[in-house]
Every structure is written in structure tokens, then in C-alpha cells.
Amino acid sequence: MFRALFAGFALTLAVAASAQGVTDTQVTLGQSAAFSGPAMQLGKDMRDGALLYFNSVNAKGGVNGRKIALKSLDDGYDPARAAANTKKLIDEDKVFALFGYVGTPTSAASMPIFTAAKVPFVGAFTGAESLRKPVNPYVFNVRASYFDETEAIVQHLTAMSIDNIAIFYQNDAYGQAGLEGVNRALARRNMKLSASGTVERNTVNVAKAVDVIGKAKPQAVIMISAYKSCAAFIREMKKAGENPTFWNVSFVGSAALAKELGPEGRGVEISQVVPFPWDISIPVVREYKKLLEEAKAGEPGFGSLEGFIAAKVMVEGLKRAGRKLDREALVRAMDSMGEYDAGGFRVGYSTDNHYGSKFVDLTIISRDEKFVR
DSSP states (O other): OHHHHHHHHHHHHHHHHHHTTBOSSEEEEEEEEOSSSTTHHHHHHHHHHHHHHHHHHHHTTOBTTBEEEEEEEEOTTOHHHHHHHHHIIIIISOOSEEEOOBOHHHHHHHHHHHHHHTOOEEOOBOOOGGGTSSOOTTEEOOSOOHHHHHHHHHHHHHHTTOOOEEEEEESSHHHHHHHHHHHHHHHTTTOOOSEEEEEOTTOOOOHHHHHHHHHTOOSEEEEESOHHHHHHHHHHHHHTTOOOEEEEOGGGOHHHHHHHHGGGGTTOEEEESSOOTTOTTSHHHHHHHHHHHHHTOOOOOHHHHHHHHHHHHHHHHHHHHOSSOOHHHHHHHHHTOEEEESSSOEEEEETTEEEEOOOOEEEEEOGGGOEEO
């Protein structure tokens, strides 16, 4: 009788552990991102960079004896699909935590679901303020915010005495976050936008935006959209005889934008939230490039480096949570992390601060789709 009860109790504990995506040998993370459609390169880069690091950790035995599995679902950069994926990952796939989501509208649609389920959400590829304030106890950002990026861009432009600034933005939560950041940065300097134009998510219908913005003859256009629509806008502006400096925030997908534009991309500028992926003087870049070469996993890039760094932060949280792993243990570990140095790239967390990093750099597309700082 006692043995039967004990066996039943042990089975209950095993099921409970499994329900949180944790077994004796594995912890399972869930990801929803664009692996199809016009933003697919963003999802692929984020996943590939993360797997590069997770695979290296697994090859050494994993974290506290558990290997990391990443289950990735395609949402096509569509909020409704992301929300459905999130429910599936939590309710059916029983993942331990969510990791590496891509996009503001997709993350925003998923937030009520994972918050209600008390599932940690780590390292999303978005700089939206809605994931930062007010502090959500289950959201842990790694990258700097769009407010940080747009402030750096506006600061640079105004330092060059550029005061005729327009904006081209995606008509959704992502675009609105960038718009607010630009407006805030300009207001600090008693300035206003000279023009604004929009594009719908997952489309390249930019004609109206080109017409409206072109009439303002801006010196610079700050762009808050994905690489397909930004490339279309830049090409059409140039066809219309307009040649301001074009500025993008990091979410655009730097390599994808450079490839999409080809020779027309030279001189386009992009803010970045990770170190320069070719600068091996930075320890995390050196580690990333070494693993990339060993795995023969392609060329370095900003997107995959961001996935790599986010994975490092995720692993650090799992390490600190210990062998007796559950979701609240991970939240406590992240909240008590303080400042963590991922190798020349620092993030910081506490119970009232889940911002992560505030690092921003500025880069330019050079010839042959290369980047310079």
C-alpha cells in the first residue's frame, strides 16, 4: 500500500515537473517568431544565434545537468498567430519559459497569455516600452529600448545641425513605439517632425508615404518598419528624386535590409543594440565568432549575435535558479542577478528593473552590403 502510494506520489511529481517543461535531463523553451513572410529573416537570425549558444552549452552537459531544447513556432509576424502559438506552447507543449520572440505586435498580443500563466518571457527581439514599463514580473528584456535607439539617432542628427526630420513607420504597435521615441527625443530639443508617413505591417505599399514625406524635403528620415517595407520606401524615395539620409532602428534586420537594397543601400544608417559582430576585441563577439566558425554556421551578423547574447542571459538565469528548477525560481534568479557581464555586454535586473541593456551603437551600410561604424 505504502509503495503504491509512494509510486503514485512520485508519478505526480514527475508529471508536475514535466508540465513546467522540466525533466531530470532537459528544460524546454518555447519561441514564436516569423519564419515565413517578409520578416522571416529576423526570426531565423534570432533562432540561429540562440541555438549556436544553446548547442555549445548542451555539448558540455547543459545547465545543472539539463540540456536546453528550443521549440520554435512560425507566426509570420502576425499578432493573432503569435497569441495562438503562445497558448499552444504553454498549454499543449508545456514549455518551461518563452524565449526569443520577434516583434512588438506579436509580443504585445502574447503578453496577457503568458502573464496570466506566470510563464517567464526572456530576450524578446523588440525594444517596445510596453514590455518595460510598468515592470511585468515575468518579462526580462535583454536589448535596449526603441526610446534608447531613437534618442541616439536624434542626438546624432541634431549634433550635425540637421533639423528637418521626417518619420516613416509601420502602422502598428512597433511603429507607434518608435514614433513615440522620436517625438520624445525631438521634444527634448524643442523640435517637431516635419512629416510622417506609414505602411501597413507585412506590406510594401509605400507610395502615399513617399508622396507625403517627399513634399517636406527632409534632410533625414527615421524609419520604424521591417526590412522589406523600408527597402521599398528608400528605393521609391530615390526614384522620386529625394535623397535624405535614411535611418533605421535595429529591428529592421540589418543584413536583410542591406541584401534587399543591394548597391542602393550604401550610406543607409542603422542603430544597433549589440556590439559590432566583427570586433573580436569584445569577448562575447570573439566567443560568438569562434562558435560560428566551428559550427560552419554562416557569416556573423547583428541579428544572430542578438540571439546569441539573449541565449547567454537565459542560460545565466537557469544556472542561478539551480537544480531545483521551477518558473518562480527562474524569476527570483533573474531578479537577483544585479549586473551581469555577458562578455563586454552588460545587462542588469532587479525586482523593479527588467530593462536589461541600454547599449546603442550607430552603423552604416558600406559597399558590398558590408557594415562600418
